[in-house]
Amino acid sequence: MHDSHKFKIPMGPQHPALKEPESFSIALKGEKILGVEIRLGYNHRGIEKACEERSYIQDIYLIERVCGICSHSHSTCFIQAVEEIACLQIPERAKYIRTLIGELERIHSHLLWLGVAGHEIGFDTLLMYTWRDREVVMDLLAELTGNRVNYAINTIGGVRRDVSEQQALDVLKAVDILEERTKYYIGIATTETSIIKRLLGVGVLSHEDALRLDAVGPTARASGVTRDVRRDDPYAAYGSLSFDVITDNHNDVYGRTLVRVKELLESFKIIRQVIKDMPAGPLSVKAPRKIPAGEALSRYEAPRGEDMHYIKSNGTEKPERVKVRAPTLANVQAVKHMLKDRYLADMPIVIAAIDPCFSCTDRLISVDYLDTNRKQIIKWQDLHAYSIAWHRRHGIDFTKLNKETRGAGF
Amino acid sequence: MKPGRMMHQVLHSLFKKPATNLYPYEKLEMAGKIRGKLKFYPQKCIGCKLCMRDCPSGAITIKKTGEKQFEAEIDLGKCIYCAQCVDVCPKGALEFTQDIELAELDGAKLKVVFRNGPQDSPQEKTS
Numbered sequence A: 001m002h003d004s005h006k007f008k009i010p011m012g013p014q015h016p017a018l019k020e021p022e023s024f025s026i027a028l029k030g031e032k033i034l035g036v037e038i039r040l041g042y043n044h045r046g047i048e049k050a051c052e053e054r055s056y057i058q059d060i061y062l063i064e065r066v067c068g069i070c071s072h073s074h075s076t077c078f079i080q081a082v083e084e085i086a087c088l089q090i091p092e093r094a095k096y097i098r099t100l101i102g103e104l105e106r107i108h109s110h111l112l113w114l115g116v117a118g119h120e121i122g123f124d125t126l127l128m129y130t131w132r133d134r135e136v137v138m139d140l141l142a143e144l145t146g147n148r149v150n151y152a153i154n155t156i157g158g159v160r161r162d163v164s165e166q167q168a169l170d171v172l173k174a175v176d177i178l179e180e181r182t183k184y185y186i187g188i189a190t191t192e193t194s195i196i197k198r199l200l201g202v203g204v205l206s207h208e209d210a211l212r213l214d215a216v217g218p219t220a221r222a223s224g225v226t227r228d229v230r231r232d233d234p235y236a237a238y239g240s241l242s243f244d245v246i247t248d249n250h251n252d253v254y255g256r257t258l259v260r261v262k263e264l265l266e267s268f269k270i271i272r273q274v275i276k277d278m279p280a281g282p283l284s285v286k287a288p289r290k291i292p293a294g295e296a297l298s299r300y301e302a303p304r305g306e307d308m309h310y311i312k313s314n315g316t317e318k319p320e321r322v323k324v325r326a327p328t329l330a331n332v333q334a335v336k337h338m339l340k341d342r343y344l345a346d347m348p349i350v351i352a353a354i355d356p357c358f359s360c361t362d363r364l365i366s367v368d369y370l371d372t373n374r375k376q377i378i379k380w381q382d383l384h385a386y387s388i389a390w391h392r393r394h395g396i397d398f399t400k401l402n403k404e405t406r407g408a409g410f
Numbered sequence B: 001m002k003p004g005r006m007m008h009q010v011l012h013s014l015f016k017k018p019a020t021n022l023y024p025y026e027k028l029e030m031a032g033k034i035r036g037k038l039k040f041y042p043q044k045c046i047g048c049k050l051c052m053r054d055c056p057s058g059a060i061t062i063k064k065t066g067e068k069q070f071e072a073e074i075d076l077g078k079c080i081y082c083a084q085c086v087d088v089c090p091k092g093a094l095e096f097t098q099d100i101e102l103a104e105l106d107g108a109k110l111k112v113v114f115r116n117g118p119q120d121s122p123q124e125k126t127s
């Protein structure tokens, strides 16, 4: 790509490397990004409308499928709103179990992100390590809930499964293993020069911009915004647990990495308290089939940031209106800002750094040469390779590190 | 990265058995009660159809086949293995098993019918 050309690159709506369909149209001059246009809505699945056509009980399982990774986040957020309208007080034990599953979900999501971030910058050993460790928590979730994803542990009025004493011990054992490994990742992230050089100063979002653009979750917290629904508006059992809200002042992808790995440690802390303090008692209260008329807004700190559900009921078995605002929607404007005047080679990691939920089908990028009307097709793999080669030319090379660490493990 | 720090990991991996296993010859046991294929007990069913009403994906159909005789057809392709039907059934006529290897090349085989057999034992048939 020659410096004098101006291009417009459509990226998405679907990408094999990113996990939720969003469409970016990127204007380039040479390698520099002039501007980014975001077109939302390609993969509009009509879930909100579908929820209005189904009963509250059926909706739990549908809303859980808004996102595979944050399935517990969405179902808890939805159910909290329903319970508020129906004035249901759920048992304490159910609150603790919801918290436990929520934190295990955060661990699997953050480990997944760390691997994806490693892959996007060409440090694939990190991907292998973190995804191997993620299996520990996936197995645990399967054991506790009956499924690896879409746990279906929530029901209106409580939870559907208990945590046995043996399972509680298994959780503690797994947390010990994961804590040791997380400390190792923190060691890598804070001492490994290739990583620091590659991530520092990339995808900058200043504190003011994070506030102005309403960024949420680790994206906001890495710009020094101390915002976390778990502390600001406690739900489930968070009100009676002690944990820190991790923030960082690097304002860039490096900061976002640090926030996520340190949040893992907080999650371990929370889980240990949950297991220790979990009160005995019933798992759920009986919920009516018909939810009385009313409306409620519920907030939940999903791994990617604040998730919000609004529900309006009309006294029947089906909701009248369901509205979902997932965290990626709040962060996507910040991405636009982060990419401006940056290099194309940074795009994959900057987009990956908000941990977006994109779907995974599109394998093509078509490049329009704005000044010559020529068209060229670039596959995502090519862009990935281009990004790695570009940085290799600029002195950041993971080949040696990959080789050194290959085969190494715990 | 300091070579010293990596060393103990390298050695550890060297003497560890491979992480992969030879599926399908070796099967991994899933801990806990995984929600798999459903089982239906026709003798217990009273035909209230609450399961049909609550099923999020319309995967289960209860049919009356005679006086107090019911059969269930479960479409494994539609079922999302949520076990809501198991929770709602007042008579315990439904149960989930740990059978999770349900992939089929022939779509018709995904429709499973449970009906009363000769000695009142449930029979499973793919239609």
Ligand code: SF4
Pocket (backbone or CB within 6 Å): B044, B045, B046, B047, B048, B049, B050, B051, B052, B062, B088, B089, B090, B091, B092, B093, B094
């Ligand atoms: S809910 Fe149970 S008893 Fe009622 S129709 Fe379904 S299987 Fe039969």
Ligand code: SF4
Pocket (backbone or CB within 6 Å): B038, B054, B055, B056, B057, B058, B059, B060, B074, B078, B079, B080, B081, B082, B083, B084, B085, B086
């Ligand atoms: S497990 Fe869920 S999807 Fe399958 S038949 Fe029962 S209610 Fe329907």
